[in-house]
Amino acid sequence: MTVSAQQEKELLERVPTGLLINGEWVDASSGNTFPVYDPATGKELLRLQDGGSEDALKALAAADEVQAEWALTAPRERAEILRRAFDLVQERAEDFALLMTLEMGKPLAESRGEVNYGGEFLRWFSEETVRHYGRFGTTPEGNLSMIVRHKPVGPSLLVTPWNFPLAMATRKVAPAVAAGATMVLKPAQLTPLTSQYFAQTMLDAGLPAGVLNVVSGSSASKISGPLMKDSRLRKISFTGSTPVGRRLLADASENVLRTSMELGGNAPFIVFDDADIDAAVEGAMAAKLRNMGEACTAANRILVHEDVAEEFNTKFAEAMRARKVGRGTEADVNVGPIIDENAREDVHGLVTEAVEAGAEVVTGGKKVDGDGYFYEPTILSVLENSPILAQEIFGPVAPVVQFKDEDHAIRLANASEYGLAAYMYTKDHNRALRVADQIEFGLIGFNAGVISNAAAPFGGVKQSGMGREGGTEGIAEYTSVQYIGMPNPHNVK
Incomplete structure (x- = not known):
């Protein structure tokens, strides 16, 4: 209503x-x-x-x-x-x-x-x-x-x-x-x-x-x-x-x-090769687009195993394109505006820089014309040296990068000065605990894209x-x- x-x-x-x-x-x-x-x-x-x-x-x-x-x-x-x-x-x-x-x-x-x-x-x-x-x-x-x-x-x-x-x-x-x-x-x-x-x-x-x-x-x-x-x-x-x-x-x-x-935060969202892809896409949407991506816990780096990358990317893009952008008081809107024009320019600047460095725009990538400070839900396909992976994006922009194995995923996850939140999707509980031992984050979502709770301790390590x-x-x-x-x-x- x-x-x-x-x-x-x-x-x-x-x-x-x-x-x-x-x-x-x-x-x-x-x-x-x-x-x-x-x-x-x-x-x-x-x-x-x-x-x-x-x-x-x-x-x-x-x-x-x-x-x-x-x-x-x-x-x-x-x-x-x-x-x-x-x-x-x-x-x-x-x-x-x-x-x-x-x-x-x-x-x-x-x-x-x-x-x-x-x-x-x-x-x-x-x-x-x-x-x-x-x-x-x-x-x-x-x-x-x-x-x-x-x-x-x-x-x-x-x-x-x-x-x-x-x-x-x-x-x-x-x-x-x-x-x-x-x-x-x-x-x-x-x-x-x-x-x-x-x-x-x-x-x-x-x-x-x-x-x-x-x-x-x-x-x-x-x-x-x-x-x-x-x-x-x-x-x-x-x-x-x-x-x-x-x-x-x-x-x-x-x-x-x-x-x-x-x-600050720069959360990795890790999708392993044994993950339930549909659940991972749902979790990625929640972890990325909650608050239009304007959250310190937002998934800013989507790390996907190369064997499931095609399936995940296709379904992730479909979910992003289905989102309705508009004023939050309107019915059926599920993506609101960026907080102000300066913040929107910062987000667009990160996208522009990533594209200039070789990123491919899968969907979105543009400011929305008209009143307010809206930005299209965006997916970028990037390489692991893309400059956007080092940034806290604070907008509805999801860079996706592929990894080869568990050790590679851990290295990519830890390649940040921040250590607030991280997410991983896998059916292997032993792997989840093993990876949690090796990544440097205060909060970890295991097969869950939203984990904040009043009964749980919230905070990070390193520059977070x-x-x-x-x-x-x-x-x-x-x-x-x-x-x-x-x-x-x-x-x-």
């Missing part, structure tokens, strides 16, 4: 446009605003208050002011807030889905999927809140009793990307709430509306004033810069590009901040970052460990 203009208008009127500081939506100190656009039309959706350095420091002051009290809040109380937030997100699911489609472009079906995925972080960490155990024991010498506790790390800066507006916010906010840490959230300039609406939802769920503060703005550095230099900040969690992540790590070293970095989000590991990112040693009571007379 196509969404009406009236539905869009009514939803946008419910989105807070201010900065959330100490539980109140306020205007930016500068008095300036910045626009948010619909990438499917290029038209302005809404204007938000343009937060800057002064606002960021006010937000940090609010977080610092309530940190001690929030840290002592009973775990059950924090858990109930998260559970109420989960319920509210489910009640407002259609609002969240439409809002993401409007500001980011993904089809409504995918946006609804993200509501389910993003909401699960609230439910998962509501359950983990009351199960975050320390430990008690005796030292090996028997002279001391050990108490190991997990304490909130303190005020945290959360910087989220534009491609998953709800899930990236819940994946950071939920474990921080669970751990008892306060926050300043900096949403992406391109897609802040979902975060604004989510923050209001957290307030509606009973989150106390000052625990979550939101500073949206047109300049990330004006917001993060002064916060990173302030001794009250104790942690940064960042999801975004590797170059920006490197700079933030350097800045974090000045105050020895705890850091979580979920950075450090730390983990989700799973039992996620809450630990927002805690510090404290050891208390005391005389063994059996030795005290």
Whole structure:
């Protein structure tokens, strides 16, 4: 069903446009605003208050002011807030889905999927809140009793990307709430509306004033810069590009901040000669075209065994050509726009460079004329030295390269500075485990093209970052460990 203009208008009127500081939506100190656009039309959706350095420091002051009290809040109380937030997100699911489609472009079906995925972080960490155990024991010498506790790390800066507006916010906010840490959230300039609406939802769920503060703005550095230099900040969690992540790590070293970095990716998708080809094609479509390929887990390098390459390529091309490109609010659309014109030019530039280096365009390869920033779903047949194989594409472009044997596939998979996600299709479980042992990635999909889950640890190795989000590991990112040693009571007379 196509969404009406009236539905869009009514939803946008419910989105807070201010900065959330100490539980109140306020205007930016500068008095300036910045626009948010619909990438499917290029038209302005809404204007938000343009937060800057002064606002960021006010937000940090609010977080610092309530940190001690929030840290002592009973775990059950924090858990109930998260559970109420989960319920509210489910009640407002259609609002969240439409809002993401409007500001980011993904089809409504995918946006609804993200509501389910993003909401699960609230439910998962509501359950983990009351199960975050320390430990008690005796030292090996028997002279001391050990108490190991997990304490909130303190005020945290959360910087989220534009491609998953709800899930990236819940994946950071939920474990921080669970751990008892306060926050300043900096949403992406391109897609802040979902975060604004989510923050209001957290307030509606009973989150106390000052625990979550939101500073949206047109300049990330004006917001993060002064916060990173302030001794009250104790942690940064960042999801975004590797170059920006490197700079933030350097800045974090000045105050020895705890850091979580979920950075770039260049996922290989390996199809072995014994794979179920139909299942592999279905998995490749999911791993490549989810979010129009604008995901750090996207399959950017399709590696296919030479014996099954012809069958796979034929079926893969048929599936790509069957996709309908258009505005995500329209019925039957399953490929939305690229986020903006600069990003679309980057994608087209990679395709052009690959073709100049000898790649063959199997299907697609062109920008779509008209309003918005659409690009045709594209398959390129490339050699293993093609420059596009070294790039994080962030668009609906799939380079396909052939390999000869298992060792060759492993070499191709590891030929990247990134190490976030990888996928493999094979009927041989022993091979799957053997290959997993030898490829350098934090996430591996075995006969599955979508593997992200709130209960699973998400994160990479090499230039893809450090730390983990989700799973039992996620809450630990927002805690510090404290050891208390005391005389063994059996030795005290």
